[in-house]
Amino acid sequence: MKNFDITIIGAGLSGPLMATYLSEKGLNVDLYESRVDMRKNLDQSGRSINLALSARGIKALKDIGLFDNIKKNLIPMKGRMIHSMDGEKSLQLYGKNQKEVIYSISRSFLNISLLNHVENKKNITMSFNHKLSDVDFEQKTIFFGKKKVNFNRIIGADGFNSMLRNCILKQTDLKFRSDQLGHGYKELTIPVSESGNYLMEPDSLHIWPRGKFMLIALPNTDKTFTCTLFAPLKGSNSFEKINTSKEILNFFKTEFPDTIALIPNLVKDFISNPVGKLSSIYCEKWNYKDLAIIMGDAAHAIVPFFGQGMNASFQDCTVINDLIDENGLDLGSAFKAFGTEHVPNGYAIADMALENYIEMRDSVNNSEYKKHRELELFLEDKFPERFIPRYSMVSFNEIPYSEVYRRGEIQSGIIKDFISGKISESIRDKEIINKLSPIRRNNNNKARK
Numbered sequence: 001m002k003n004f005d006i007t008i009i010g011a012g013l014s015g016p017l018m019a020t021y022l023s024e025k026g027l028n029v030d031l032y033e034s035r036v037d038m039r040k041n042l043d044q045s046g047r048s049i050n051l052a053l054s055a056r057g058i059k060a061l062k063d064i065g066l067f068d069n070i071k072k073n074l075i076p077m078k079g080r081m082i083h084s085m086d087g088e089k090s091l092q093l094y095g096k097n098q099k100e101v102i103y104s105i106s107r108s109f110l111n112i113s114l115l116n117h118v119e120n121k122k123n124i125t126m127s128f129n130h131k132l133s134d135v136d137f138e139q140k141t142i143f144f145g146k147k148k149v150n151f152n153r154i155i156g157a158d159g160f161n162s163m164l165r166n167c168i169l170k171q172t173d174l175k176f177r178s179d180q181l182g183h184g185y186k187e188l189t190i191p192v193s194e195s196g197n198y199l200m201e202p203d204s205l206h207i208w209p210r211g212k213f214m215l216i217a218l219p220n221t222d223k224t225f226t227c228t229l230f231a232p233l234k235g236s237n238s239f240e241k242i243n244t245s246k247e248i249l250n251f252f253k254t255e256f257p258d259t260i261a262l263i264p265n266l267v268k269d270f271i272s273n274p275v276g277k278l279s280s281i282y283c284e285k286w287n288y289k290d291l292a293i294i295m296g297d298a299a300h301a302i303v304p305f306f307g308q309g310m311n312a313s314f315q316d317c318t319v320i321n322d323l324i325d326e327n328g329l330d331l332g333s334a335f336k337a338f339g340t341e342h343v344p345n346g347y348a349i350a351d352m353a354l355e356n357y358i359e360m361r362d363s364v365n366n367s368e369y370k371k372h373r374e375l376e377l378f379l380e381d382k383f384p385e386r387f388i389p390r391y392s393m394v395s396f397n398e399i400p401y402s403e404v405y406r407r408g409e410i411q412s413g414i415i416k417d418f419i420s421g422k423i424s425e426s427i428r429d430k431e432i433i434n435k436l437s438p439i440r441r442n443n444n445n446k447a448r449k
């Protein structure tokens with residue numbers, strides 16, 4: 001059997017991207033996926049239908065030469081369109097102008113494009129219907145049920161329930177936790193209008209913030225919108241309480257009255273679509289010796305409220321690629337560095353994603369938040385090299401997430417102190433200069449430390 005340099009488990013979003021980066025270095029890659037080839041049998045059950053793609057993901061797709069091919073299938077979203085209870089709509093831009101956008105993209109389209117891209121590389125082999133079941137690290141053997149395969153080095157891109165992660169945890173006493181959010185999600189569809197158009201503005205991410213729960217909608221290229229209801233699993237206004245046609249209609253009529261006309265199959269879809277659960281994964285190390293690493297959701301699954309799970313997973317690929325170069329193609333050293341140095345970034349985006357749920361479902365509506373946001377934009381304009389709003393650092397830059405978190409906390413502290421009258425305008429500006437060092441925008445910052 002051919003001795004592959006690297007074995008990757010999982011051909012979801014990040015596995016094929018990682019495989020392409022590695023093959024460009026001349027490494028041989030063997031990619032295994034538990035499901036059937038989705039290009040032949042598209043089963044989207046339990047997966048979000050569309051995703052928000054932003055700077056970190058775009059950088060990786062450009063690096064592997066795929067971005068230009070998929071560009072025409074991206075829908076730019078310039079901000080959040082907030083739907084209030086009385087049906088009023090207001091747009092909150094994501095960035096400092098309409099050019100700073102994130103993009104809606106179909107998950108299946110992107111996954112299929114990645115698989116097709118991989119198919120053209122002669123030093124990558126792909127095997128579907130191969131579900132990793134065990135690993136013997138001593139013997140460098142992996143098991144797919146009864147089938148045994150040798151490996152040289154292995155990468156787990158096998159998602160939230162990663163088997164490679166489980167095998168590493170069995171060998172070690174690493175700290176690991178999976179925090180359940182206690183909230184779930186359900187997807188619904190706003191169809192295309194009778195005249196063949198979008199029923200709402202396609203250039204925004206629509207949000208119906210309602211305090212403890214919210215509905216969002218992202219545009220699709222077929223002029224439909226995919227709506228996602230995020231709500232508690234138990235308690236009042238929870239998935240547990242909304243089951244019958246009457247309960248579903250009452251809930252939507254009370255909380256999202258303007259959507260009744262937009263979602264004609266509301267009751268049918270609500271009853272037949274599953275409730276997805278949401279959790280964050282924190283794992284203190286992402287490598288096993290110099291033999292194995294986990295990446296993407298396997299290492300740091302996060303709640304979807306910053307639209308960063310895939311973007312962070314793609315950035316992992318960039319970081320691993322850079323580390324292999326920096327270590328002169330010494331894969332073992334690169335694995336050890338990735339498994340320790342990049343972990344704080346995973347923790348930081350997991351925490352920021354949780355914080356963003358509260359912002360999206362609640363704060364966006366209150367006047368304090370709006371004042372804070374206004375001031376953020378003003379200060380960004382005044383100190384463009386030092387003060388970048390947290391959302392922009394995450395979505396329009398590649399600044400390491402842990403650094404984003406650190407700077408975001410300083411910025412938010414300064415704004416709060418100024419708004420509450422604790423500090424004057426001149427102290428505010430001095431603090432910005434003293435505490436926030438200049439930082440380059442839209443750069444290729446090493447996304448590690």
Ligand SMILES: Cc1cc2nc3c(=O)[nH]c(=O)nc-3n(C[C@H](O)[C@H](O)[C@H](O)COP(=O)(O)OP(=O)(O)OC[C@H]3O[C@@H](n4cnc5c(N)ncnc54)[C@H](O)[C@@H]3O)c2cc1C
Nearest residue numbers: 010012013014034052132158159296297307308309310311
């Ligand atoms: C509702 C929702 C909305 C989201 N929205 C966004 C968004 O807007 N923007 C964003 O950036 N992210 C978003 N995400 C997150 C994003 O979906 C994930 O972060 C991303 O899919 C992670 O990629 P991955 O390659 O690590 O895992 P996956 O894409 O899950 O791929 C893992 C692959 O491994 C395979 N596999 C699993 N176990 C095995 C095994 N034992 N053997 C072999 N193969 C195996 C699976 O079949 C799968 O193909 C969202 C997630 C959810 C739930």
